[in-house]
Amino acid sequence: SNVIVTANSTDLVEFSSVSLSCSSSGSSLSFLWLNGSSEVTASDRVQLTDGNTTLTIVSVTRYDQGPFRCHVFNPFSNGTSAPINLSISYGPENINLTLCPSQEYYVEGSDISLMCSAVSRPSPLFQWFLNRVPLSDTGPELRLINIQESQSGNYSCQAFNNKTLSNQTSQPSVVSVLVNASVTSSPNQPVEGNSVKLTCEAAGSVFARKWMKDGADLIQTGRVLSFQSLKKTDSGKYSCNISNPVSSVEAEYIMVVNYGPENVQIKGPSTISLNETLTLTCSAESTPTANYTWKLNETKILNNSAVLTKHITDLSDSGEYTCEAMNRITEKTSSAVHGLTVTQYQTGTRHCSTGCIVGIVIACCVVIVVCILLVLLYIKK
DSSP, X not given: OOOEEEESOSEEETTOOEEEEXXXXXXXXXXXXXXXXXXXXXOSSEEEETTTTEEEESSOOTTOOOOEEEEEEOSSOXXXXXXXXXXXXXXXEEEEEEEESOOSEEETTOOEEEEEXXXXXXOOEEEEEETTEEEEEESSEEEEOSOXXXXXXXEEEEEEETXXXXXXXXOOEEEEEEOOOEEEEESSSOBTTSXXXXXXEOOSSOOEEEEEETTEEOSXXXXXXXXXXXXXXXXXXXXXXXXXXXXXXXXXXXXXXXEEXXXXXXXXXXXXXXXXXXXXXXXXXXXXXXXXXXXXXXXXXXXXXXXXXXXXXXXXXXXXXXXXXXXXXXXXXXXXXXXXXXXXXXXXXXXXXXXXXXXXXXXXXXXXXXXXXXXXXXXXX
């Protein structure tokens, strides 16, 4: 076919204009324009001029891509041009920003993916913003790995079309980072009878707080859990749950109430013989475990051991053994006294000299002889 179609431009921006011209050799020619398989007719946007040899589209849209053909005919022959396509750039529009996972609050350390999309030809370039400040990140996806509280704010994306030279910015999406909760104690070494405060902290917006002890709910709901006078039974695992409509985070604190020492006791013998080994054991109710000091008649003999072991070598080891228990946290002391008597011989045993033993033997012999004589006298009678 010798039908030729030319265009003033095939690389167009939406809402611009384009003219297509059709030419062919012959006489008494008629011209018909086709868009795909449909005939093109004149309208508000479409003009057919110069005997239909020129097709002008005013304000082209993305749907005017073609393919366009020109069909030429007369009573004797006909012919159709090769197709011509228009490349129409448009957008960006309908920009959309999505978060995955989508939630109102995120725990510090979470991973978040932000996706930006827009209707555009060619594909747009993307720029990311935090609180309207440009970020260095580009591309349709912004990944926030191990997110921190400092990254909280309003995120938005902007799509830019380098053909239309147009851009569109999304509505901001709020990313609120919930810092992992923490529970602190003031003072950090709770002592029985003293006051203490447990404080549940988390940065960010206002949250609901719930306190629990050993898994059981407490009535307190505020940031601070107060104790006016601690008891031993207040020891346990305290947890603070900070929540919002879409997420929650929990912090735990093991509270150990320091107390004592009290009920100091000494176990061991009250009498002992020379050359024996003395063992006395001291105990006390105390948290943390008490340190022990031993004294004999007010003279210090041993430090920091609950067990006193001593070889008895002299009667002067008799006396009052004192065990003093001290708690390094409460800074309190308590003591017990144990009396000990040292004897020269083993308890319940009397030692006999050689002369004593000889006397006993002679006495036994005399008794035997007397018994024999008595028996003989009885027989003679």
